[in-house]
Amino acid sequence: MENTQLGQIPTTAAGRGQAAIDEVDLTPVRTYWQLARQRFMQHRLAVVGLVIMATLVTAAIVIPVLTGNLFGKTSLSLANHPPSLLNPFAPLGYDSIGINIFLRLAKALQTSLFVGFSAVSIIVVVGITVGALAGYFGGAIDNLLMRFVDLVLSLPSFFIIVMMVALFGTGNAIVVIVAIGVVGWTTAARLVRGEFLSLREADFVQAARALGAGDGRIVVRHMLPAALAPVIVAATLGIADSVVVEATLSFLGFGIQPPEASLGNMLTNAQEFFYRNPMLIMYPGITLVLVVLAASFLGDGLRDALDPRQRVKG
Amino acid sequence: MASYVFRRIIQSIPLLFGIAIVCFFLVSLAPGSPIDRFRTARTSPETIRNLIHLYGLDQPLLPIEFGSWLAFGLTLVGAVVVAGVGIVIVGRSVSGRRRRAVGLGLIALVVLGAVGVVALNWAAWGGEVTWPGRFIAWITNFLQPWQVDGNGNLFAWGYSFADGQPVIEKIVERVPNTLILMGTSLALTVVIAIPIGILGAVRQYSLLDKLITVLATIGYAMPTFWLGLVLKFVFAIKLDLFPLFGMHAYGDTSITDLLYHMALPVLTLTIVSVAGWSRYMRSSMLEVLHQDYVRTAKAKGLPRSRVIYKHALRNALIPIVTLLGLTIPSLLIGAAVTEFVFAWPGLGGMGVTAVIERDYPLVLAFVMTGGAMVILGNLIADVLYAFVDPRIKY
Numbered sequence: 251m252e253n254t255q256l257g258q259i260p261t262t263a264a265g266r267g268q269a270a271i272d273e274v275d276l277t278p279v280r281t282y283w284q285l286a287r288q289r290f291m292q293h294r295l296a297v298v299g300l301v302i303m304a305t306l307v308t309a310a311i312v313i314p315v316l317t318g319n320l321f322g323k324t325s326l327s328l329a330n331h332p333p334s335l336l337n338p339f340a341p342l343g344y345d346s347i348g349i350n351i352f353l354r355l356a357k358a359l360q361t362s363l364f365v366g367f368s369a370v371s372i373i374v375v376v377g378i379t380v381g382a383l384a385g386y387f388g389g390a391i392d393n394l395l396m397r398f399v400d401l402v403l404s405l406p407s408f409f410i411i412v413m414m415v416a417l418f419g420t421g422n423a424i425v426v427i428v429a430i431g432v433v434g435w436t437t438a439a440r441l442v443r444g445e446f447l448s449l450r451e452a453d454f455v456q457a458a459r460a461l462g463a464g465d466g467r468i469v470v471r472h473m474l475p476a477a478l479a480p481v482i483v484a485a486t487l488g489i490a491d492s493v494v495v496e497a498t499l500s501f502l503g504f505g506i507q508p509p510e511a512s513l514g515n516m517l518t519n520a521q522e523f524f525y526r527n528p529m530l531i532m533y534p535g536i537t538l539v540l541v542v543l544a545a546s547f548l549g550d551g552l553r554d555a556l557d558p559r560q561r562v563k564g
Numbered sequence: 565m566a567s568y569v570f571r572r573i574i575q576s577i578p579l580l581f582g583i584a585i586v587c588f589f590l591v592s593l594a595p596g597s598p599i600d601r602f603r604t605a606r607t608s609p610e611t612i613r614n615l616i617h618l619y620g621l622d623q624p625l626l627p628i629e630f631g632s633w634l635a636f637g638l639t640l641v642g643a644v645v646v647a648g649v650g651i652v653i654v655g656r657s658v659s660g661r662r663r664r665a666v667g668l669g670l671i672a673l674v675v676l677g678a679v680g681v682v683a684l685n686w687a688a689w690g691g692e693v694t695w696p697g698r699f700i701a702w703i704t705n706f707l708q709p710w711q712v713d714g715n716g717n718l719f720a721w722g723y724s725f726a727d728g729q730p731v732i733e734k735i736v737e738r739v740p741n742t743l744i745l746m747g748t749s750l751a752l753t754v755v756i757a758i759p760i761g762i763l764g765a766v767r768q769y770s771l772l773d774k775l776i777t778v779l780a781t782i783g784y785a786m787p788t789f790w791l792g793l794v795l796k797f798v799f800a801i802k803l804d805l806f807p808l809f810g811m812h813a814y815g816d817t818s819i820t821d822l823l824y825h826m827a828l829p830v831l832t833l834t835i836v837s838v839a840g841w842s843r844y845m846r847s848s849m850l851e852v853l854h855q856d857y858v859r860t861a862k863a864k865g866l867p868r869s870r871v872i873y874k875h876a877l878r879n880a881l882i883p884i885v886t887l888l889g890l891t892i893p894s895l896l897i898g899a900a901v902t903e904f905v906f907a908w909p910g911l912g913g914m915g916v917t918a919v920i921e922r923d924y925p926l927v928l929a930f931v932m933t934g935g936a937m938v939i940l941g942n943l944i945a946d947v948l949y950a951f952v953d954p955r956i957k958y
Contacts, residue, residue, distance in 0.1 A: 390668060390671065397578075400579060401579055401582040401586070403938075404579050404580075404582075404583055404935050404938050404939050405583060405586070405587075405934075405935060405938070406931060406935060406937075406938060408900065409900065409915055409930070409931060409934055410587075410931070412900075412915075412916060412919055413587075413590065413591070413919050413927065413931070414590065416919045416920060417591065417595075417919070418594055419595075494787045497787055498787060498788075498789055498901055501789050501901075502901070502904060502916060503920075517789070517790060520793075524797060524801055525801065528797050528802075531790070531793050531797060532794075534790075535787070535790040535793070538786075538787055539785045539786055539787075539790075542787075543781065543785045546781070546784075546785065
């Protein structure tokens with residue numbers, strides 16, 4: 251703590267000579283991202299969220315890659331085999347047509363996360379582009395783009411997604427991703443525009459302009475990094491929303507269709523086995539809840555971590 | 565205030581028109597057709613032609629018939645891109661006050677350009693004028709919902725492709741069912757979530773607060789349809805307390821039967837929204853409790869309950885009132901998924917079915933109603949906000 255009080259000059263004559271040397275700040279300069287990482291690691295729930303998310307993503311990548319097409323393989327001799335932790339290949343047992351539930355769950359998680367992350371990338375790219383254009387140029391462009399944002403915001407969003415997916419390609423993951431992205435980019439655009447409006451007049455931007463930097467350079471190298479924090483937070487929280495929307499679509503029968511696996515269509519199937527194997531509705535549901543919880547913990551943690559006004563303890 | 569509301573209503577007209585254009589062309593240009601489900605090996609081409617004619621799908625979309633929609637679309641997109649690049653280049657070189665004028669001029673230029681493209685296409689492809697085209701016919705009728713056909717039916721929003729019933733009547737029939745469900749859930753949510761939120765804020769970081777926070781977080785993370793499934797499993801199958809789905813037992817229209825059928829869907833909706841609202845209430849209350857005037861009230865020795873309920877709560881409720889306005893659209897269309905899970909005969913479920921059946925008039929009417937509700941909800945939220953918070957002036 252002592253060496254952080256740089257400005258304080260010892261008042262007693264005796265201490266002066268020795269203390270002046272002692273009080274030189276020897277702690278290394280910490281960049282914004284180092285500080286952000288420290289703040290993040292101090293946020294207990296955020297770390298929990300990160301661990302859950304990392305585990306889920308790893309499982310969703312590794313298990314289906316190792317097992318290939320086994321997630322759709324039926325073997326009637328194994329039908330209705332109960333869950334058993336002793337069986338490392340099928341800890342959740344087999345369903346009524348002998349499909350390995352654990353493998354299917356991993357594959358479904360992969361599909362859902364893929365859709366979620368892809369939809370969020372569309373949201374981020376479109377949102378940043380529109381928001382940056384509107385916020386940087388202002389005036390008529392801003393007016394035009396923001397009226398368009400208002401238009402999209404006035405659409406009954408979930409129903410529009412259902413409509414697009416139903417009319418343009420039921421069962422096509424790409425259509426689901428595009429539909430979620432097309433409807434969802436407005437929040438990100440508004441955030442970026444707000445940041446850009448205030449950054450446009452900031453001293454460092456004026457300085458860059460005075461030095462002769464072009465619009466493209468100012469936007470990409472100077473303003474964008476400074477405006478990124480709220481977008482990162484919104485994107486993290488957006489993953490949860492997108493995954494749930496995909497699951498809902500698939501549950502309603504518009505999204506990913508069997509034999510492809512998705513957390514939503516696993517739940518549709520599970521309804522048929524309400525009486526015989528009720529746990530079938532628990533596995534995909536709990537996985538969904540975990541994804542949403544992990545994403546929202548991560549988002550909350552990032553919000554605090556990326557806020558430079560938050561103090562780093564210790 | 566009146567002039568503000570008037571201005572907002574005027575502003576919402578182009579917005580609704582935009583929604584109408586987007587949705588109409590989204591539906592009309594989608595691959596596939598509503599008569600696809602009648603196509604079997606045995607349907608004669610003539611029957612198909614008659615059906616297409618019956619549904620009015622042989623009419624052109626716009627008054628002008630184009631030789632090629634693709635060519636038209638590509639030229640239009642090209643024109644917009646060129647105009648956009650133009651705006652960016654010119655907008656940069658003009659500075660200060662004149663920028664706005666130039667911007668408006670350029671928008672006018674884009675509109676003129678689009679009209680020009682239409683005219684050029686028309687000339688190039690030798691189309692013929694066929695008045696009025698599906699879009700204009702649809703929207704002019706849509707704006708006059710009071711029109712009545714020969715049998716006294718309100719036909720202006722079209723007849724449903726699925727059963728020939730007028731769309732307006734189909735929608736009006738379902739409104740009470742959805743309102744009952746959503747209204748009950750909303751009332752319960754307000755009654756439960758506000759005290760929970762206050763409790764959490766007043767006893768911040770206590771064991772109770774932590775418990776509430778954990779439960780609210782989990783409740784908020786649960787997808788509605790899955791929660792519905794779980795509740796159905798627990799209460800309808802395991803405990804056999806409530807029916808699996810539906811609104812009435814066959815032939816039974818008593819209130820008790822309605823309540824019996826309502827219990828599970830209302831519970832599902834209420835759990836999810838209580839989770840959200842109580843978190844909102846808690847943070848709003850916390851913010852107010854840290855204000856100076858609350859400290860003053862405490863310092864001058866007012867009883868704790870008076871400080872909390874009289875000074876703090878009234879101000880903490882301001883954002884909640886806004887939230888109330890924003891939930892208005894969901895009162896009518898928001899519960900689609902819950903209605904689907906419990907086979908509740910409401911509007912949301914009907915909307916989803918209409919999309920599956922490609923019942924275009926119903927889908928369009930549904931989206932337009934939804935859009936109008938969203939705009940209305942935002943307006944009501946803003947008006948309410950000004951109403952409860954004297955600091956806000958429009």
